[in-house]
Amino acid sequence: xxxxxxxxxxxxxxxxxxxxxxxxxxxxxxxxxxxxxxxxxxxxxxxxxxxxxxxxxxxxxxxxxxxxxxxxxxxxxxxxxxxxxxxxxxxxxxxxxxxxxxxxxxxxxxxxxxxxxxxxxxxxxxxxxxxxxxxxxxxxxxxxxxxxxxxxxxxxxxxxxxxxxxxxxxxxxxxxxxxxxxxxxxxxxxxxxxxxxxxxxxxxxxxxxxxxxxxx
Numbered sequence: 418x419x420x421x422x423x424x425x426x427x428x429x430x431x432x433x434x435x436x437x438x439x440x441x442x443x444x445x446x447x448x449x450x451x452x453x454x455x456x457x458x459x460x461x462x463x464x465x466x467x468x469x470x471x472x473x474x475x476x477x478x479x480x481x482x483x484x485x486x487x488x489x490x491x492x493x494x495x496x497x498x499x500x501x502x503x504x505x506x507x508x509x510x511x512x513x514x515x516x517x518x519x520x521x522x523x524x525x526x527x528x529x530x531x532x533x534x535x536x537x538x539x540x541x542x543x544x545x546x547x548x549x550x551x552x553x554x555x556x557x558x559x560x561x562x563x564x565x566x567x568x569x570x571x572x573x574x575x576x577x578x579x580x581x582x583x584x585x586x587x588x589x590x591x592x593x594x595x596x597x598x599x600x601x602x603x604x605x606x607x608x609x610x611x612x613x614x615x616x617x618x619x620x621x622x623x624x625x626x627x628x629x630x631x632x633x
Contacts, residue, residue: 423629424580429461432577432630433468439574440473440550445519447572450555451626452579453616454499455586455593458555461579461632466553475549477516479556481529481538482509497611498536501558501566501618509556510568516545516552517572523547557615560622578626586616 439446450458450465459478466474482505489495494503512528519526530542545552558566559576570576590612623629 423623424631425628427630427632429464429468429632432461432465432632435628436465436469436474436551436553442550443521444550445517445552446550446574447513447517447552447554449559449570449573449576450553450579451557451559451576451619451622452581453586453619454557454612455588455590455616456579456581457589457632458557458579462553462555469551472549474551474553475543475545477512477528477543477545477552477554478531479504479509479554479559480531481543482506482512483531483536483538485537499557499611499615501561501564501615504558506558506565506569510565510572513554513569514572519545519547521547557619558622560625561618562622562625575627576625578623578629580623580629580631582631 436448439448448465450462452458459480462476462478466476483498484492484494484503484505486495486498489498489503494500497503512526515526516528525547526545527541528543528545529538529540531538554573559570559573560566560578
């Protein structure tokens with residue numbers, strides 16, 4: 418699928434400006450960043466939240482809902498970790514719905530965090546204070562129309578699809594896999610195998626995004 422004709426070339430400053438425009442003091446808004454593996458979702462989400470400041474925004478990644486490796490082994494899915502059915506989509510949808518409804522006098526909500534060093538998630542690792550007006554979430558499957566993913570999407574105000582050039586995306590993926598201990602051969606196996614199959618599915622959802630963007 419080609420999405421080139423729909424892509425807006427933007428800067429991080431523009432994304433920050435768009436995010437600020439969604440902030441309503443005393444209310445909760447949620448922005449989602451999605452895109453294929455290697456699109457830069459986690460990096461840009463972190464930069465966005467840093468620019469907005471801790472009193473305005475908090476980052477809650479979808480990756481915290483990776484199913485545990487033991488569960489994936491039991492299901493026979495360990496060799497394709499990262500596919501849409503290797504996540505707890507229902508748990509993610511429930512958390513995003515809870516965060517959307519969170520109000521200033523509610524308790525802190527704690528979200529899980531995925532640690533690539535151990536390839537596992539740690540529960541209750543990200544505190545989400547009720548007074549922070551904007552939650553930024555990022556992940557591959559925010560626009561998927563199956564399972565519980567649509568329930569999560571319905572609680573997100575806007576979803577932005579990141580669409581870098583494929584050469585840039587592949588280079589990032591290879592570097593990421595090698596940085597976390599995979600050999601060059603293993604990195605290519607994942608980046609051009611499972612990751613690429615996932616990318617094709619994810620790119621097919623781009624038309625449902627509120628914005629399709631590319632950063633320099």
